[in-house]
Amino acid sequence: MTGRLILAALALLCFGLALRKGRPAGLRALRETRDNLVRIMPMMLVAMPMATFLAELVPADVASGWLGPESGLTGLVVASFAGGLIPGGPYASFPLVLTFLKAGAGPAQMVALITGWAVLAFHRVVMWEIPVLGARFAVVRTISSLALPLLAGLIAEALMPLFPHLLAGMR
Amino acid sequence: MLALARRHSTLLALSAITLVAVVLVRVLKGPDAVAHAWGGSVDLVIGILPSMLMGMLMAGSLRQLVPTGALAKWMGAESGWKGLVIASAVGIATPGGPMAAFPMVLVLSGAGADIGCVISFIVCWGLNGFNRILVWEVPLLGPDFALLRFLSGLPMGFIAGWISRRVPLRWAPPESLPR
Incomplete structure (x- = not known):
């Protein structure tokens, strides 16, 4: 508030x-x-039900197990690449992240997921980057960004002690 | 009709996914789960709408205050880490989707920015764009999470730019925008 x-x-x-x-x-x-x-507005009005209905379908142990706060390095890697596969803009990714957080995913894992979505963005490479800037640019950019989601997740893990109520507050 | 469908392709795709999800929840989990999910999305919309509106007002106002472009002369190959920092800041300040940001790469490199700087720019636009943080991340995920995410992402544009200056591949901008 x-x-x-x-x-x-x-x-x-x-x-x-x-x-x-x-x-x-x-x-x-x-x-x-x-x-x-x-x-x-139209995107939001469709994306919010999408997120809550998908949340009903996601098995609880995916969020709290695979991507849970205790999932460690494996969870960060899974989240990074899963993030890269999420297509669409923020209207699609952020409601999904909210859903995962509420289902028990770890904040650091979600930082890795958002970073993967933002910098790997495999769909954006195909739809925008290669057509506008050429394949060579996409290759250099992808090489330069490959490790970033994992790195961001590790930084978030290290910063977590500064955000003590984040783990409790999400439930 | 086709043009209309293409213009609203994102909305149509989201609607289709939502529809499939609704049907699956009804079939697999029963009507109670459907009611629960509807309740959840109504709460979500009501809960974030005021913040979203404020985020949009803030983003719209900031755009009147912060000029971008015109900074490319400080982003050349000799600009060192300062160029990467400036490029990161311009990336954060650039609003809009990929249709705005990728052409901006051409503008910057045409004005003299090197590969490291344009990569810093595009990574920061995608990861830390202030517009997206204000309109989506803060309202939906809360200021605490948004701050954690922003701090964790802050060095990334710089790191990507630094790496790309060491990737042994030459890139030159295409002559003109494809039609």
């Missing part, structure tokens, strides 16, 4: 700063907010 209030306060502060730059900038900010909302 406090997180929400902070976000709201920051949002209003930024909007205030945009308004101070002049009325046109403020109006542009509002127009972009509206466009974003119109674009995202």
